[in-house]
């Protein structure tokens with residue numbers, strides 16, 4: 001084992017919204033494929049047929065999981081690609097409604113559509129936009145709404161049911177970024193949802209596999225053209241091991257709210273001024289984004305890293321940047337408080353002992369800082 005590898009495994013890993021450890025049950029499905037004979041699902045020989053059967057089986061399983069048809073399951077390299085293919089299917093010159101809290105993949109994709117875009121900010125104190133805000137922003141040519149099921153930085157959930165009902169009533173495509181919610185709690189694919197985008201590596205499957213559930217009524221235009229795979233919606237040889245791993249990973253949903261609550265209660269009992277962002281909003285159970293007033297979040301992240309605890313200061317893509325989190329600022333949080341914030345994101349592999357050690361370490365470090 002290389003030194004970096006052993007170091008990695010000694011870490012207390014509380015950065016699961018960046019990526020997750022592969023579940024042993026997923027690995028057990030994936031490894032025989034990676035170790036096995038070469039097999040391309042498009043090949044006519046028996047190895048190809050076996051691979052094709054594996055992909056078909058996993059597709060069937062995922063379709064059943066979400067209650068959709070197998071032809072509505074499109075595999076991609078991850079959520080970024082899934083969001084791109086769906087969002088960039090919208091005809092140009094129309095209108096899109098989204099929020100200022102979305103992942104950068106959404107914000108960059110909508111820019112390329114040639115549509116006008118309304119970016120809604122959440123109401124003060126809330127961490128998500130509402131159906132009422134969307135209804136008020138509708139224009140005669142609104143063609144698409146893009147929202148996240150839960151925010152990856154705060155865990156705050158969007159109330160999707162009324163948004164889906166509105167989209168259905170107005171016959172507007174609703175695209176849901178399900179990355180931060182699926183796998184944490186049961187997800188309902190409301191009839192008004194036209195597309196759902198996910199990444200395998202956020203739910204204990206390997207990196208490099210994602211899925212877009214695209215309802216038949218949604219006219220998806222391929223983003224990646226090539227071979228006739230996946231009915232032409234996404235060309236290229238399928239990632240067989242990734243697809244099988246993703247199907248397995250979707251079997252598990254683990255709520256770790258008790259561990260998040262333990263972390264928040266433990267820190268609060270010792271540090272009276274801790275602020276939990278989105279505390280009063282419905283949240284998924286695996287995230288706590290907390291401000292430690294008077295402490296630089298970037299400094300705390302680095303000190304925790306040295307102490308063997310991996311956390312994040314905002315979204316992974318912007319880690320290392322010194323500016324405060326855009327999501328926190330757009331929630332109306334003061335820049336100084338946003339700058340002193342840390343995201344702890346837990347998984348089903350997080351233990352109580354790790355939470356207790358984290359509480360102890362944060363308390364020690366913040367008292368040194370002040």
Ligand code: PLP
Pocket residue numbers: 017018078079080081103105148150151152177179180199201316
């Ligand atoms: N959406 C959300 C909410 C995310 O947190 C992420 C990744 O952090 C993505 C989309 C993009 O996922 P990926 O980088 O796996 O494509």
